[in-house]
Amino acid sequence: MNGSKHDRAGRAEPATVRFSFTPAAAYVRAARLVAADVAAHAGVATGLLDEVRQAVGEACTRAVLRHRDRGIDELVRVEFSIGDRFVAKITDNAQDLRARSGGRVAAGMAGGERRANDHEAIEEDTLSEEITLIVLGGLVEDLVVTGPDAQGRTTVSMSWPLPGSGSSTDH
Amino acid sequence: MRGTSGDGAAEPELGLGLSTVGDYAVISVTGEIDMYTAPKLREAVRQLSSEGRLKVAIDLTPTEFCDSTGLGVLIGARRRLSDAGGSLVVVCANPRIRKLLDLTGLDKVLDVREAVPGE
Numbered sequence: 001m002n003g004s005k006h007d008r009a010g011r012a013e014p015a016t017v018r019f020s021f022t023p024a025a026a027y028v029r030a031a032r033l034v035a036a037d038v039a040a041h042a043g044v045a046t047g048l049l050d051e052v053r054q055a056v057g058e059a060c061t062r063a064v065l066r067h068r069d070r071g072i073d074e075l076v077r078v079e080f081s082i083g084d085r086f087v088a089k090i091t092d093n094a095q096d097l098r099a100r101s102g103g104r105v106a107a108g109m110a111g112g113e114r115r116a117n118d119h120e121a122i123e124e125d126t127l128s129e130e131i132t133l134i135v136l137g138g139l140v141e142d143l144v145v146t147g148p149d150a151q152g153r154t155t156v157s158m159s160w161p162l163p164g165s166g167s168s169t170d171h
Numbered sequence: 172m173r174g175t176s177g178d179g180a181a182e183p184e185l186g187l188g189l190s191t192v193g194d195y196a197v198i199s200v201t202g203e204i205d206m207y208t209a210p211k212l213r214e215a216v217r218q219l220s221s222e223g224r225l226k227v228a229i230d231l232t233p234t235e236f237c238d239s240t241g242l243g244v245l246i247g248a249r250r251r252l253s254d255a256g257g258s259l260v261v262v263c264a265n266p267r268i269r270k271l272l273d274l275t276g277l278d279k280v281l282d283v284r285e286a287v288p289g290e
């Protein structure tokens with residue numbers, strides 16, 4: 001749970017892949033596939049690639065749900081950087097109402113306070129946002145959810161180890 | 172990208188196969204369940220329940236990927252079927268998805284089995 005290593009590698013400027021997408025369900029798959037591909041290229045262990053794919057998908061799903069809940073069309077931003085570790089950051093533009101800021105997520109499954117909404121799909125979506133955080137908390141060892149910042153954005157930051165310094169890229 | 176129909180465009184990466192095993196209507200899910208494809212699974216369960224098929228098994232063993240949206244659909248399906256006097260069985264011998272069920276605690280909430288009852 002330490003974000004301090006995320007931004008700078010202990011050597012040159014980290015290689016970066018950055019993109020953004022319209023907050024629509026159709027694009028979440030692209031984001032998670034890019035994540036797995038970039039992670040593989042960076043040298044993340046093969047056994048962790050499913051975790052990267054799942055986690056980035058969950059974080060993007062959460063961002064899309066949060067935008068959709070609030071009727072926000074602004075882009076979801078995704079950034080991967082390859083330094084000492086492989087770092088993924090997913091940033092939404094939704095005003096934070098539910099994020100647990102700045103700490104490991106230990107969310108319960110209840111979601112009972114949202115049950116007043118009786119539309120099945122919306123209820124499932126609401127539940128899904130809760131579950132995304134539970135899945136992320138269970139999957140990812142280095143996970144930080146921060147925000148909202150001054151612009152109302154929240155960011156899910158995650159990182160995974162790379163092989164020893166100097167061998168983390170294969171360019 | 173997928174998601175549009177028409178010449179050459181990819182369809183959603185989700186396949187649903189329907190069969191009957193014993194008392195259960197079985198939905199066998201192939202491909203990927205995510206927030207884009209999950210509505211199709213939700214609709215399949217809704218369709219079965221509207222036909223009075225209230226004992227449903229969702230088979231995730233052949234499923235390549237499932238995210239939290241898929242888990243939300245499972246929870247919704249369980250509630251819908253239970254409320255109508257039926258039941259949901261989740262069949263999953265797939266370790267990746269079992270892990271997801273375990274870490275969310277849903278393995279204790281849902282009736283998760285290795286095979287369809289009566290199979």
